[in-house]
Amino acid sequence: MKRSWLEWLHKRDPRATRMLAVVAVIAVAVAMVMVGCGQSGQEEVTGRFRADLRAYYGAPPVIPHPVEALGRGNCRACHEQGLIYQGQVAVARPHPYVGECRQCHVEQLPVEPKVKNSFVGLAEPERLPRAYPGAPPLIPHETRMRANCTACHGPRGHPELRTPHPRHWTECMQCHVRPEPGVEPPVVNNFATLWEATR
Amino acid sequence: MAVTRREFLGSTLAATAAATASTSLLVSCAQQQEDLKRIDLSGVTWKKGVCRFCGTGCGVLVGVKDNRVVAVQGDPENPVNRGLLCVKGYHAPLILYGADRLTKPLIRRNGKLEPASWDEALDLIATRWKEIIEKHGPDAVAFYGSGQWTIEEGYAALKLMKACIGTNNIEANARLCMASAVMGFMTTFGSDEPMGCYDDFEKADVFVCWGNNSAEMHPVLFSRMTMARETRQGVRLVDIAPRRTRTSEVADLFVQIRPHTDLALANGIAYLLVHRGYIDREFIEKHVVFKRGKTDIGYGTEDGFKFKDQPERITFDEYVAFLDDYKPQRVAELCGVKVARIEELAQIYGDPATKVVSLWCMGVNQHVRGTWMNNLIYNLHLLTGKICKPGSNPLSLTGQPSACGTVREVGTLCNRLPADMLVTNPEHRKKAAEIWGIPEEKIPAKVGYHTVEMFRALDRGEIKSIWIQVTNPAQTLPNASRYIEAMKRPDTFIIVSDVYPTETTEVADVVLPSALWVEKTGLYGNTERRTQHWEKMVDPPGEAKPDVWQIVEVARRMGYGHMFDFGGKPLEEGLFEEYRKFTLGTGKDLAPYEVYKRVRGLRWPVVNGKETPYRYVEGYDPYVPKGAGISFYKNKKDGGRAVIWARPYEPPAEEPDEEYPFWLTTGRVLEHWHTGTMTRRVPQLYRAVPEAYCELHPDDARELQIATGDLVRVVSRRGSLQLRAKVGGRGTPQRGMVFIPFFDEEKLVNLLTLDAFCPISKEPDYKKCAVRVEKVG
Ligand code: SF4
Numbered sequence: 001m002k003r004s005w006l007e008w009l010h011k012r013d014p015r016a017t018r019m020l021a022v023v024a025v026i027a028v029a030v031a032m033v034m035v036g037c038g039q040s041g042q043e044e045v046t047g048r049f050r051a052d053l054r055a056y057y058g059a060p061p062v063i064p065h066p067v068e069a070l071g072r073g074n075c076r077a078c079h080e081q082g083l084i085y086q087g088q089v090a091v092a093r094p095h096p097y098v099g100e101c102r103q104c105h106v107e108q109l110p111v112e113p114k115v116k117n118s119f120v121g122l123a124e125p126e127r128l129p130r131a132y133p134g135a136p137p138l139i140p141h142e143t144r145m146r147a148n149c150t151a152c153h154g155p156r157g158h159p160e161l162r163t164p165h166p167r168h169w170t171e172c173m174q175c176h177v178r179p180e181p182g183v184e185p186p187v188v189n190n191f192a193t194l195w196e197a198t199r
Numbered sequence: 200m201a202v203t204r205r206e207f208l209g210s211t212l213a214a215t216a217a218a219t220a221s222t223s224l225l226v227s228c229a230q231q232q233e234d235l236k237r238i239d240l241s242g243v244t245w246k247k248g249v250c251r252f253c254g255t256g257c258g259v260l261v262g263v264k265d266n267r268v269v270a271v272q273g274d275p276e277n278p279v280n281r282g283l284l285c286v287k288g289y290h291a292p293l294i295l296y297g298a299d300r301l302t303k304p305l306i307r308r309n310g311k312l313e314p315a316s317w318d319e320a321l322d323l324i325a326t327r328w329k330e331i332i333e334k335h336g337p338d339a340v341a342f343y344g345s346g347q348w349t350i351e352e353g354y355a356a357l358k359l360m361k362a363c364i365g366t367n368n369i370e371a372n373a374r375l376c377m378a379s380a381v382m383g384f385m386t387t388f389g390s391d392e393p394m395g396c397y398d399d400f401e402k403a404d405v406f407v408c409w410g411n412n413s414a415e416m417h418p419v420l421f422s423r424m425t426m427a428r429e430t431r432q433g434v435r436l437v438d439i440a441p442r443r444t445r446t447s448e449v450a451d452l453f454v455q456i457r458p459h460t461d462l463a464l465a466n467g468i469a470y471l472l473v474h475r476g477y478i479d480r481e482f483i484e485k486h487v488v489f490k491r492g493k494t495d496i497g498y499g500t501e502d503g504f505k506f507k508d509q510p511e512r513i514t515f516d517e518y519v520a521f522l523d524d525y526k527p528q529r530v531a532e533l534c535g536v537k538v539a540r541i542e543e544l545a546q547i548y549g550d551p552a553t554k555v556v557s558l559w560c561m562g563v564n565q566h567v568r569g570t571w572m573n574n575l576i577y578n579l580h581l582l583t584g585k586i587c588k589p590g591s592n593p594l595s596l597t598g599q600p601s602a603c604g605t606v607r608e609v610g611t612l613c614n615r616l617p618a619d620m621l622v623t624n625p626e627h628r629k630k631a632a633e634i635w636g637i638p639e640e641k642i643p644a645k646v647g648y649h650t651v652e653m654f655r656a657l658d659r660g661e662i663k664s665i666w667i668q669v670t671n672p673a674q675t676l677p678n679a680s681r682y683i684e685a686m687k688r689p690d691t692f693i694i695v696s697d698v699y700p701t702e703t704t705e706v707a708d709v710v711l712p713s714a715l716w717v718e719k720t721g722l723y724g725n726t727e728r729r730t731q732h733w734e735k736m737v738d739p740p741g742e743a744k745p746d747v748w749q750i751v752e753v754a755r756r757m758g759y760g761h762m763f764d765f766g767g768k769p770l771e772e773g774l775f776e777e778y779r780k781f782t783l784g785t786g787k788d789l790a791p792y793e794v795y796k797r798v799r800g801l802r803w804p805v806v807n808g809k810e811t812p813y814r815y816v817e818g819y820d821p822y823v824p825k826g827a828g829i830s831f832y833k834n835k836k837d838g839g840r841a842v843i844w845a846r847p848y849e850p851p852a853e854e855p856d857e858e859y860p861f862w863l864t865t866g867r868v869l870e871h872w873h874t875g876t877m878t879r880r881v882p883q884l885y886r887a888v889p890e891a892y893c894e895l896h897p898d899d900a901r902e903l904q905i906a907t908g909d910l911v912r913v914v915s916r917r918g919s920l921q922l923r924a925k926v927g928g929r930g931t932p933q934r935g936m937v938f939i940p941f942f943d944e945e946k947l948v949n950l951l952t953l954d955a956f957c958p959i960s961k962e963p964d965y966k967k968c969a970v971r972v973e974k975v976g
Contacts, residue, residue: 052235055289055290055292055293055881055883056237056269056270056292057240057270058262058270058271058272058289059270059289059290060286060289062883062886062887068928068929096426097425097426097429098283098422098425098426099414099421099422099424099425099426099429099449100414100418100421100422100425100445100449102445102869103285103286103414103415103418103419103421103422103869104284104285104286104289104418105286106286106869106870106883106884106887107887108883108886108887109886109887109889110886111885111886111889112882113879113880113881113882113885113886113889114879115297115298115299115879115880116297116298117293117296117297117298117880117881117882118236118296118298119236119292119293119295119296120236120237120238120267120269121235121236121237121238121269121270121292122237122238122239122240122243122262122264122269122270123237123238123239123240125240142272144272144275144282145282181240
C-alpha cells in the first residue's frame with residue numbers, strides 16, 4: 001500500500017488509523033488462532049501451564065506463541081477484551097495500558113541457551129483458607145498489575161479461575177480482600193474454633 | 200489463512216522455524232519446565248534496590264530467601280518507575296545464577312588460564328604494576344572501567360590512578376556512549392548533566408525523540424510517554440530516525456532521515472524558528488551568547504589524532520547568516536524528507552503554547568559530530584526559551600545505570616576530576632590534592648589517553664597493562680580486531696574483573712571473579728541526577744569479591760593502603776563520604792551516605808536535605824540567586840549564560856560507495872544488555888532473541904534475493920561477518936541501510952565498525968560505516 005488514504009486519515013486523526021490497525025489485526029489473529037488450534041488440538045490450558053510461563057511469581061509471563069510477524073496492534077486484538085477459541089484462552093490485559101506490551105512480555109523461540117541457569121524462583125501463592133465454608137475467598141496474590149479482576153476471573157478468563165457468579169463482577173473487592181502479607185492480627189479470633197464446635 | 204500461518208512461521212529465524220513447524224503454537228510445557236524450580240513464599244524478605252541494567256534507574260524490591268534472590272518487584276514507591284519494570288529488570292534475579300559464574304581468580308600460565316588464590320593474583324598484579332611503573336613511568340598502566348561501576352568503585356579506581364599512582368590513564372566505557380553528551384553539556388552550559396528530570400514526562404505536550412528507540416532502550420520511560428498520551432489530550436510523540444523501530448510504530452509523527460543528516464535537520468529547524476519569528480528574544484537577550492568553533496575537524500581515524508576547538512563569540516546576526524546554509528529546500532534534499540516535515544517540527548519547537556521535551560541517546564552521541572549534535576538540540580530549546588521550564592526541557596538520556604553517577608560525576612575519565620573538575624585546571628588539581636592529602640604535583644596536568652587512543656597505545660606498546668572492570672571491550676571497541684590482537688600479545692598484561700567468561704576474559708592474563716549487583720553494596724546515579732543506594736543482600740558465589748575490594752587490595756599491596764583507610768567505616772561508606780566532599784558547594788552536592796540508605800534516591804544538588812528536580816531554576820535550584828528566574832550559573836566564563844553554537848553539517852567519516860553500498864548501523868535490542876554477558880544467561884531473554892541478525896529493508900532484500908533466515912555475509916573494509924538475514928522484524932532500516940545488534944559474542948559486529956570518533960568528545964560512531972551484503976550459498 002502506498003501512502004494514500006491511510007496517511008490522509010492518520011493526519012486527520014491518528015487514533016482512527018490506530019483503531020483501523022486493531023480491527024485489521026483482529027481478523028488476522030482470529031484466523032491464526034483458528035489455524036493454530038487446528039494443529040495443536042483442543043487441550044484446555046491449565047493453571048499449571050500459566051505459572052510455567054513465568055520465571056517466578058510476579059514475573060511477566062512470556063508469550064507462548066509467535067508474534068513478531070504481526071506488528072503493532074496485534075496484542076490488543078486478542079488481549080484487549082480476552083478471547084476463548086476452542087479451549088485456548090487469551091486473557092484480557094489485567095493491568096493498565098503501558099504502551100508497549102513487548103517491553104515486558106517476550107516471545108520464546110524453541111532454542112536452548114548454551115549456559116544453564118540455576119535460579120530458583122518464588123512459587124505462586126497457595127489458596128488462602130476461608131473464614132467458614134461459603135465465606136468469600138480471600139485474594140491470595142498481589143493486586144498490583146492485576147487490578148482488572150475480570151481479566152482472569154471473568155467469563156473469558158482461565159476455566160479454573162472463572163467466578164461462579166459473573167453477574168456481580170463489578171465490585172469484586174467488596175467481598176474479596178487481600179490480607180496484607182505477613183501481618184498477624186493483634187487479637188486472636190476464635191470464630192473458626194467456635195464454627196467447628198457447632199458442627 | 201494458510202498463507203498467514205506460513206508467513207507467521209517464516210518470521211522466526213530459519214534455523215528455528217524448522218523446529219517450530221511441527222510443534223503447537225504454544226511453547227511446549229516440557230521445554231519450559233526445565234527452567235522452573237520453585238521456592239515457597241514463607242520467610243521471603245524484600246529490600247529496596249536499583250535495576251542492574253539501563254540508565255532509566257528503575258527502583259526494584261528484591262525478594263531474598265536462604266541467601267538467594269528469588270524474585271523482584273517494581274518498587275511502587277520509587278518515583279522513577281512506580282512499580283513498573285521492563286523484561287530485563289524483571290529477569291534481573293536470574294543474572295546471578297548462570298552456571299559458568301567466575302568463582303575463582305585465574306592466572307594465565309603457559310597460555311592457559313588456571314585457578315589461583317586471591318593472594319597470588321593480587322600479588323602478581325601489584326608486583327607487575329610496580330615493575331612497569333618503575334621501568335616505564337606511571338603512564339604505562341591504565342584502568343578501563345564502566346558506567347555499570349557503582350559510584351564507590353569508580354571513585355576508588357579514580358583515586359588509585361590519579362592520587363596514588365599519578366596518572367590520568369583512567370577511562371570507562373561511558374566514553375563509548377556518553378562522552379558526546381558530556382561535551383555537549385560542558386560546551387553549552389559549563390556543567391554536565393540535565394536541567395530537567397522525569398517529572399517532565401507528565402507535563403510535556405510533545406516528546407521529540409532524536410535517533411532514540413526508547414521503546415526498546417528506555418522502556419519504562421517510554422511507558423511514561425505513552426501513558427501521558429493516553430491520559431492527557433493533545434500529547435504527541437515524534438520520532439526522528441533513520442531506522443523504523445518500535446518507537447516509530449507508536450509515534451504520531453515519524454520523520455525518517457538519512458543517516459548523519461540530523462545535523463542539517465536541526466539547523467534547518469533553527470533556520471525556520473528564526474525566520475518565522477518563533478524565537479523568544481527576551482530569553483535570548485538575558486540568558487544566551489552565540490559562538491562558533493573550528494570546522495572541518497576530522498574523524499580521529501589515525502593514531503595520535505589531536506584536536507582543540509577554538510571557540511569565538513559571534514553576534515546573533517552572524518548566527519542567522521550561518522543558518523542561511525540550511526534553507527528548507529536544501530535540508531529536505533539532504534535529509535530525504537519533505538519540506539512540510541521540517542516545517543511541522545519547527546512549529547512544534549516554535550509554538551509558544553507547546554511544551555516540548557527532546558530526548559536522545561546513542562543516535563546523537565555515537566556520532567562523529569556527537570558534541571555538535573548535542574549543541575544543536577540545545578540550540579532549539581535556547582532559541583525558543585523552552586528550557587528550565589517544567590514540561591519543556593532537553594533531556595539527554597543515559598545508557599548505563601551509573602554512567603552519570605559514576606563516570607560523569609566522579610569523573611573516571613582521562614581529563615577529569617570529580618564534580619565537573621578538569622586535570623588541566625591548576626585550581627581543580629589543588630582542590631583535589633587537598634581532599635586527598637597529597638602534594639599538588641602528584642596529579643598530572645597532562646590529559647591521559649581517551650579510550651580508543653588508550654587501546655591504540657596498548658597496541659603501540661606505550662601502555663603495558665590495562666585493568667578492565669565491569670565491561671567487555673574485546674566485544675565493544677569499534678574495529679575490534681586490532682585491539683583484541685594487542686590484548687592477546689604476551690608483552691601486554693591484561694587484568695579483567697568480571698562475573699562470567701567474556702571475549703575480554705579470553706585474552707586476559709589475570710581474571711578476577713567479581714560480585715554482581717545485590718551481592719555487594721553500592722550506589723548508582725541515573726539520567727535524572729538521582730543517586731540511589733542498595734545494600735548487599737546475598738553473598739557472591741565461591742570466592743567472588745566486590746570490585747571495590749579488589750581495587751583496594753591491589754592499592755594496599757602497592758603501598759597505598761593508607762589512602763583507603765576510613766577509620767573502621769565500611770569501605771563503601773568511607774569512599775562515598777570522601778567523594779561527597781568534592782561535590783559540596785558546587786551545585787552538584789550530594790547528601791550524606793546515611794540518607795541514601797533510607798530514601799528512593801535523591802536528585803542532586805541536595806542542599807539542606809532538599810533535592811533539586813530542576814537545575815538553574817529559581818525556586819527549585821538553591822544556587823540560583825533570588826530574582827534571577829533562570830541562571831546558568833555554572834557557565835562562569837560566559838557570565839552565567841548558555842551558548843548557542845553555530846555548528847555546521849559535515850559529512851560522516853565513511854559513506855556507502857559502489858564497493859560497499861550499504862550503511863551499517865549497530866545497536867541494542869530490548870532483551871539484551873550490552874554484550875549479552877548477563878542477559879544471554881537468562882533463558883527467557885536468550886530465547887526471545889537468541890542470536891544477532893542482519894536487518895534489511897524489504898526492497899533491498901528483494902533485490903538481493905535475500906529472505907528472512909538466509910545466511911548473509913556482511914563485509915566492511917575492516918572485517919566480515921556471517922549471520923542470518925531478517926526482514927520485517929521489530930525494526931526496518933531505510934533503503935540502503937542494514938542494522939546488526941552487538942550483543943552476540945559469536946557474531947562480533949565490531950569487527951566491521953570504524954574507529955572514527957567525535958574529535959571533541961572522542962566518542963566513536965557505531966552508527967555509520969559502509970558495508971556490502973552478500974548472500975551466502
Ligand atoms: S527500563 Fe531500564 S532500569 Fe527499568 S527495568 Fe528496564 S532495564 Fe531496568
